[in-house]
Amino acid sequence: MTVSPLAPESFPAIPPIAGLTLSTAASGLKYSGRDDMLLMRVGEGAAIAGVFTRSDTAAAPVIWCREALAARPADARAILVNAGNANAFTGSGGMDAVEESCRGMASRLGCDSGQVLMASTGVIGEPLDVPVLAAQFDDLANGTAGWHDAARAIMTTDTFAKGACASVMINGVQVRIAGIAKGSGMIAPDMATMLGFIATDAAVPHHVLADLLAGATQRSFNAITVDSDSSTNDSVMLIATGAASHQPVSSADDPRLDDFRAGLDAVMQDLAQQIVRDGEGASKFITISVSGAADDNMARLIGMSIANSPLVKTAIAGEDANWGRIVMAVGKAGAGLDQSRIGVAIGGIRIAADGARVEGYDEAPVASHMQGDMIDIEVSVGSGVGAARVWTCDLTHGYITINADYRS
């Protein structure tokens, strides 16, 4: 598979996170010649938080994780990941398959099955072959691997492995944050899912971790879209091993976490943007900034309406300064706007203000901006304080080729 033209030059050098062990294995469930399983394991005293798809057809591993984190929020010990089968829409047999997998893994790790979380990505509706996975459990329980191996093991139709890291201070003590992600459409051809796993050696209790993850997810993975389709398996989990020696913090609002929060945002936004850069058929990376809305949610609604518009995305693919389509997408969002307050700029050049095109508008500099591969769209909708920034890619022949030009 050709690597996306928007891919970073290389996978970053990500140091280990103290207290976290990674291992990978090749089950051969769907792929051959590559690892397709990942185990992330931590010791006692670590905490894991998760956010999951809101789909009504959430996959069995998603349902398992929600229940496990609700029942025993403070003592999860491992995350088991497989690529190639999503274990989605598989009925009660699908739940049995997760339980059997987690019980098998737990017996090797010396913990309860409820302390093992699971994430799956791959085809929807096919039963999961647990024995094929279980044959690798011993190796996973005993092996070690690096972040690059881990990022590769969870790929499906991704064209490059995705990782990011940061080093921050909590109350004068250095703490590391590292993460990996996969995803190439909101759901790729036959292959469900966006997955993200972030780890830190910070010592943060589960409820604080959950707060930090929820906020950072809104500003990263929930601020991207490739094709408006959302997966049955989307999962983002944040592990804190507690190996760092800083003083304990007991609230997400603690100012000692300000630097950590900024670092977490940076890592998660980097990963989220890498998913957009690997968007199916993407040739341009698009940043949409909305300001002046009544609140941030309204701004996000408008931003996502633009980011999900096929006509906006095809215009950008065609390098067409077709700003009328942006106006259309703002209007259809249903935010209840006063159109006489709407303004549009592309590439920093003001095109429309107060509900109409500006006097003497010259398309030439906008057309020039459209020829680059980083496109900036700014929309102002009033004088409110609500703002949002979302990221997407263009819609090209490549998307159709990947998703339509084959028979499964």
Place this chain on the structure above:
Amino acid sequence: MTVSPLAPESFPAIPPIAGLTLSTAASGLKYSGRDDMLLMRVGEGAAIAGVFTRSDTAAAPVIWCREALAARPADARAILVNAGNANAFTGSGGMDAVEESCRGMASRLGCDSGQVLMASTGVIGEPLDVPVLAAQFDDLANGTAGWHDAARAIMTTDTFAKGACASVMINGVQVRIAGIAKGSGMIAPDMATMLGFIATDAAVPHHVLADLLAGATQRSFNAITVDSDSSTNDSVMLIATGAASHQPVSSADDPRLDDFRAGLDAVMQDLAQQIVRDGEGASKFITISVSGAADDNMARLIGMSIANSPLVKTAIAGEDANWGRIVMAVGKAGAGLDQSRIGVAIGGIRIAADGARVEGYDEAPVASHMQGDMIDIEVSVGSGVGAARVWTCDLTHGYITINADYRS
């Protein structure tokens, strides 16, 4: 332009509607060598009802029509239509342009400007050149044309003219219904809008007409989608000239209107389906039926989620029996479903039931159905009485070519 492979064989033979006069003209505003203006005019005693886009960036003619129909619901006399400029996002100058156009047309017809309605389709954000239109007002006021001429005059990127008609009985008296529509995406390249104009010689007061139109629109134009983008200019208007000699009816629920309502549904669904058949790049016509929902609105929400999913639409373009993508689209609708009640059938063949694939599922007959150009998808989501049927087309390279492979 190549005619859509899904186009009907020919434009139907539509007889005149007593009491309604059509006329067309060529302004040359954007197109050359073809008519681009339409006037539909009626005498006293006629009624006109309208439904319009809910976009926050509704075009000036839409705002004009809403206000005119609210202020003088019972005595509209004409509808003026132009193709080539949408008069959308044109600020106060856009409203002035509508008023000037309607005043000019009204002076030729001997009525007030508030009795002339207007509909526009074309590029967004460009000022409307009223003098260019006004040069045709005398010819429009005095000319006559047939339905096929009218259907052609309102086309933008449509690949064929769209018309339909029916003959029904009201209380033993024959009444005719005829209509035309245009549209080829929810919004076509640079060309905004779905427009529909339906006329009947029935004698129905404005408030009954408005009720009938609202219901029929839900079951027709609001049940189709090409690409999920909705226009700034979408307008559907229903004219009743009152020329027929049946006894008056004063309520939309009057059983004497049952046959009329069925005929109106037939005409409007035919027109709506023709728009889907002319969907940009369409190669397959897709019918999605949802049943068992709590209510019809929920069923429609689920149906539209499937119909708007790029991954479902590309799978169908690829003739891929990828039913997992339908499950994904049902889940992301956010209807709050119990997935253990969900079933899926394609081409009448049951694929999944009670939240999982059926035993012994054989893909061969489904794959065979996918090779045709009429695709049927049925989804059941429970035991509720809510049901809906929506129509869409597939997403192909043709859509990308039309919308991205050019510079404006």
